[in-house]
Amino acid sequence: MSVHDSWRVDAREKVTGQARFAADLHIPGQLIGKVWRSGQTHARIVSLDATEAKKIPGVVKIMLAGDMPAHTTWSTYPFLAQGRVLYQGDAVALVAAESEEAALAALAQMEAVYEALPPVLSLDEALEESAPILHNSYPDNRVANSHWPVRKGNIREGFEQSDLVLEREYRTSHVEHAYIEPEAVVVMTDWDGSLIIYGSTQNPFNTRRAVAAATGYPLNKVRVVQQAVGGSFGGKEESVGLLAGRASVLCLATGRPVKMTYSREESVIESSKRHPFRFRYKVGAKRDGRLMALQAELVDEGGAYNFQAQFMNWRACVHAAGVYHIPNVEIDVYAVHTNHVFGGAMRGYSSPQIIFAQESLMDELAAALGLEPLALRRLNFLREGDETITGQILHEPVNAEKVTLRALDLADYERKKEAYRRQDPDTRQVGGIGFATCFRGCGLGAEAPDATGAILSVQEDGSIVVRSSLTDMGQGLQTAHAQLVARELGVSPARIVSKPVDTSLVPEGGMTVASRGTYSGGKPILQAVARIKQILLHVAAQKLECSAGELAMANDCVFRREDPSQKLSFAEVASAAFWSGHSLSVTEWFQPGPLRWERETGQGEAFPSYTYSCVVAEVSVDRLTGKATVTKLVSVHDAGRVVHAGAASGQVYGGMAMGVGMALMEGLNFERGLVTSTNFDRYLIPTAADIPEAVFEFLPSDGNSGAAGAKSLGEATVEAVPAAVANALAAAGYRLRTLPALSESLLKRERG
Amino acid sequence: MAKKRLCLTVNGRAIEQEIEENLRLLDVLRDELGLTGSKEGCGIGECGACTVILDGKAVNSCLVLALSADGGVVETVEGLAAGDHLDPLQESFLDNHALQCGFCTPGMLMSAKALLKENPAPGVEEIKEAISGNLCRCTGYVQIVEAVKEAAQRLGGG
Numbered sequence: 001m002s003v004h005d006s007w008r009v010d011a012r013e014k015v016t017g018q019a020r021f022a023a024d025l026h027i028p029g030q031l032i033g034k035v036w037r038s039g040q041t042h043a044r045i046v047s048l049d050a051t052e053a054k055k056i057p058g059v060v061k062i063m064l065a066g067d068m069p070a071h072t073t074w075s076t077y078p079f080l081a082q083g084r085v086l087y088q089g090d091a092v093a094l095v096a097a098e099s100e101e102a103a104l105a106a107l108a109q110m111e112a113v114y115e116a117l118p119p120v121l122s123l124d125e126a127l128e129e130s131a132p133i134l135h136n137s138y139p140d141n142r143v144a145n146s147h148w149p150v151r152k153g154n155i156r157e158g159f160e161q162s163d164l165v166l167e168r169e170y171r172t173s174h175v176e177h178a179y180i181e182p183e184a185v186v187v188m189t190d191w192d193g194s195l196i197i198y199g200s201t202q203n204p205f206n207t208r209r210a211v212a213a214a215t216g217y218p219l220n221k222v223r224v225v226q227q228a229v230g231g232s233f234g235g236k237e238e239s240v241g242l243l244a245g246r247a248s249v250l251c252l253a254t255g256r257p258v259k260m261t262y263s264r265e266e267s268v269i270e271s272s273k274r275h276p277f278r279f280r281y282k283v284g285a286k287r288d289g290r291l292m293a294l295q296a297e298l299v300d301e302g303g304a305y306n307f308q309a310q311f312m313n314w315r316a317c318v319h320a321a322g323v324y325h326i327p328n329v330e331i332d333v334y335a336v337h338t339n340h341v342f343g344g345a346m347r348g349y350s351s352p353q354i355i356f357a358q359e360s361l362m363d364e365l366a367a368a369l370g371l372e373p374l375a376l377r378r379l380n381f382l383r384e385g386d387e388t389i390t391g392q393i394l395h396e397p398v399n400a401e402k403v404t405l406r407a408l409d410l411a412d413y414e415r416k417k418e419a420y421r422r423q424d425p426d427t428r429q430v431g432g433i434g435f436a437t438c439f440r441g442c443g444l445g446a447e448a449p450d451a452t453g454a455i456l457s458v459q460e461d462g463s464i465v466v467r468s469s470l471t472d473m474g475q476g477l478q479t480a481h482a483q484l485v486a487r488e489l490g491v492s493p494a495r496i497v498s499k500p501v502d503t504s505l506v507p508e509g510g511m512t513v514a515s516r517g518t519y520s521g522g523k524p525i526l527q528a529v530a531r532i533k534q535i536l537l538h539v540a541a542q543k544l545e546c547s548a549g550e551l552a553m554a555n556d557c558v559f560r561r562e563d564p565s566q567k568l569s570f571a572e573v574a575s576a577a578f579w580s581g582h583s584l585s586v587t588e589w590f591q592p593g594p595l596r597w598e599r600e601t602g603q604g605e606a607f608p609s610y611t612y613s614c615v616v617a618e619v620s621v622d623r624l625t626g627k628a629t630v631t632k633l634v635s636v637h638d639a640g641r642v643v644h645a646g647a648a649s650g651q652v653y654g655g656m657a658m659g660v661g662m663a664l665m666e667g668l669n670f671e672r673g674l675v676t677s678t679n680f681d682r683y684l685i686p687t688a689a690d691i692p693e694a695v696f697e698f699l700p701s702d703g704n705s706g707a708a709g710a711k712s713l714g715e716a717t718v719e720a721v722p723a724a725v726a727n728a729l730a731a732a733g734y735r736l737r738t739l740p741a742l743s744e745s746l747l748k749r750e751r752g
Numbered sequence: 753m754a755k756k757r758l759c760l761t762v763n764g765r766a767i768e769q770e771i772e773e774n775l776r777l778l779d780v781l782r783d784e785l786g787l788t789g790s791k792e793g794c795g796i797g798e799c800g801a802c803t804v805i806l807d808g809k810a811v812n813s814c815l816v817l818a819l820s821a822d823g824g825v826v827e828t829v830e831g832l833a834a835g836d837h838l839d840p841l842q843e844s845f846l847d848n849h850a851l852q853c854g855f856c857t858p859g860m861l862m863s864a865k866a867l868l869k870e871n872p873a874p875g876v877e878e879i880k881e882a883i884s885g886n887l888c889r890c891t892g893y894v895q896i897v898e899a900v901k902e903a904a905q906r907l908g909g910g
């Protein structure tokens with residue numbers, strides 16, 4: 001690693017306790033806001049009574065849906081439910097009080113009468129003919145716009161040409177983001193009557209939309225200022241929009257600043273979850289292993305409300321067949337509503353679930369054909385010039401096979417596999433090794449415009465401010481952006497301040513999702529750097545009496561390449577440029593070229609570039625207790641060119657841990673639709689003691705469309721982990737088709 | 753609710769304050785003293801984000817009733833650095849990229865600090881054990897364990 005690669009813009013503040021998260025803010029005169037939730041799975045609201053609650057000393061305001069100044073919903077999510085509640089997290093009243101105690105006391109005094117309605121408690125129930133209808137506009141309980149088909153070749157002929165056809169069903173569970181910081185916002189009014197929202201938000205511009213919806217304010221009177229965000233992984237989105245909208249109406253109704261912080265329980269109850277999926281796959285292959293046909297139905301549970309499934313399922317249809325060449329394909333992806341907490345974005349979007357199913361299927365198919373898992377994959381891997389199932393010819397380097405061979409090599413896979421095959425099956429502790437390979441479309445692709453912006457300003461003293469329209473939620477995006485600037489201008493990162501998003505200062509640049517922060521978000525930064533550089537070189541050339549082309553920038557100086565002693569410090573040049581009237585503040589916008597997509601057939605150009613990954617897992621199972629442990633993970637990623645090695649390594653290790661959690665321990669528990677695992681005593685995530693030996697490598701590659709050659713990484717790191725663990729468990733004798741692979745499920749297998 | 757007098761030494765400073773009886777040590781630190789470095793992640797003693805050192809031991813300050821700590825000596829993340837001079841643990845966290853969102857970091861540092869006080873040369877397993885009550889969702893712990901190990905070495909242990 002270079003010296004710069006352990007440097008982070010916000011690290012010093014974070015190790016000293018100075019970094020300010022939303023819950024750390026205190027505005028003089030602030031009230032504490034609280035939400036009163038239904039606690040019902042599905043019910044009609046008969047009556048709500050706040051009379052007694054209003055009498056509690058210190059209670060300043062109680063609001064019901066009828067008191068909302070503008071909209072009661074944002075997208076499909078209610079700020080306050082009216083008439084009916086569709087899941088336990090639905091809010092029915094808001095309280096603002098002088099203290100936490102008073103607010104909580106008020107909640108305890110609220111009275112509600114509900115009339116229970118028949119609930120829909122699983123995606124299977126949602127699909128039943130006689131299922132209760134949850135949203136009148138969707139009588140089949142399907143989430144709006146969530147159906148994405150893929151039609152390629154001729155599926156009937158494909159199966160006819162197959163020597164072997166295999167059908168399997170796989171399932172995954174609700175996974176909680178479990179960012180350690182629960183959601184929080186503080187809202188106040190500015191002297192011009194506009195609103196300022198300080199919050200832990202992944203997508204400040206969406207939070208702004210939510211606040212505008214709740215208050216009826218135009219967007220230019222809502223300013224969202226992102227605070228240090230304590231992790232998000234796709235989660236601080238819907239719940240934070242709702243939180244900010246609610247706090248804003250309380251702030252306007254009371255004329256006082258309002259702070260709202262979720263408890264862990266509220267965070268788990270209201271924040272979105274990784275969509276659980278049910279996969280029904282049917283695959284046909286020639287005896288030699290060539291894949292001929294794939295038919296699949298992917299159904300995900302959208303929960304009570306949903307806006308994400310339409311986007312998520314598009315990505316799902318592109319990736320549904322994995323990184324393989326298959327001539328005949330028929331895929332349908334759709335989501336359904338239930339009376340559970342809603343599904344949303346979570347690191348990897350739909351991919352970790354899909355890869356688990358589809359890579360399990362590949363291993364099962366290999367076994368059925370009597371082939372080695374690697375042999376089957378090598379025969380079918382996509383290669384440069386191949387067409388994907390969604391009709392895209394891959395022109396960039398396709399490194400599925402390369403990352404796989406390298407990862408297997410690093411893991412000593414062949415030798416270990418043989419050793420595990422020879423192990424005594426009667427010992428208490430058995431082990432296995434398995435792997436999974438995948439690709440990930442970089443950025444948003446044809447899902448939505450991957451456009452975004454940035455502002456770069458060099459100050460007269462040579463210090464620099466970088467502002468991106470995309471957010472840092474812990475992954476280190478501000479650092480990666482600062483690194484790009486430092487590298488291009490030849491200055492030390494210490495010169496650079498990289499700021500969190502403030503919606504009043506940067507152009508709206510879309511959501512920070514789809515691992516596009518560096519891949520796309522780096523582009524307007526590089527464009528801005530190029531413009532600034534041109535100005536600085538022009539000014540320096542005048543001073544050094546040479547042409548700009550003769551100059552280079554490095555070590556915080558501008559100098560003549562021929563004679564480095566002829567130089568000016570970066571600060572001198574910046575000052576000269578400023579005082580000669582040049583603009584050193586540049587706003588840039590990156591707009592990608594359009595991508596083609598035909599909805600009915602699912603054919604087109606899905607993504608400009610793909611990240612390729614392979615993960616190898618080794619597991620050990622205690623046959624007596626059913627407890628599975630991941631003992632080692634090896635991963636290799638072709639993420640193009642890595643911008644910041646320290647941050648990138650952190651992504652890989654973090655992704656591995658999250659993948660282990662999803663594979664072995666994480667799944668929300670419900671009782672008649674109510675979440676029972678609402679805190680970390682019952683919803684377990686990996687601790688330091690659960691972390692396997694972890695080895696990884698980046699396989700550098702060029703020729704992609706990313707900023708500075710960087711492809712998507714953050715999500716790719718987690719995606720293949722659950723699948724690899726599942727295949728390792730299968731190698732140890734436990735083929736589980738439902739995640740998480742809890743010890744109960746393993747024991748059941750053990751006892752037949 | 754009745755107020756009672758609480759005496760504490762926090763990061764070397766003597767504190768004397770009238771507080772509500774039901775306050776937790778975490779509330780006193782964050783709300784009364786403005787030391788917001790210690791975080792609340794779960795409120796039930798499971799995440800470790802609120803870890804501080806009380807009388808030499810790492811504790812979850814969300815589980816400590818403030819008055820029960822009366823007369824105690826408390827160290828928080830704000831007390832680790834001496835002015836601009838970072839503690840070797842903090843340095844090592846920076847050098848090893850041992851943080852991302854940083855929300856778990858204060859608690860992590862305090863658990864590690866308590867460990868190194870007791871055991872200046874911990875092995876990897878001992879480090880993992882010492883921080884196993886501190887949840888981190890971002891880092892996968894690898895770089896944190898590295899950082900603690902390196903800090904121990906810098907301090908002359910390990």
Ligand code: FES
Pocket residue numbers: 791792793794795796797798799800801802803812813814815
């Ligand atoms: S807040 Fe104290 S342990 Fe989580």
Ligand code: FES
Pocket residue numbers: 180230231474851852853854855856857887888889890891
């Ligand atoms: S760095 Fe985010 S929780 Fe640890």
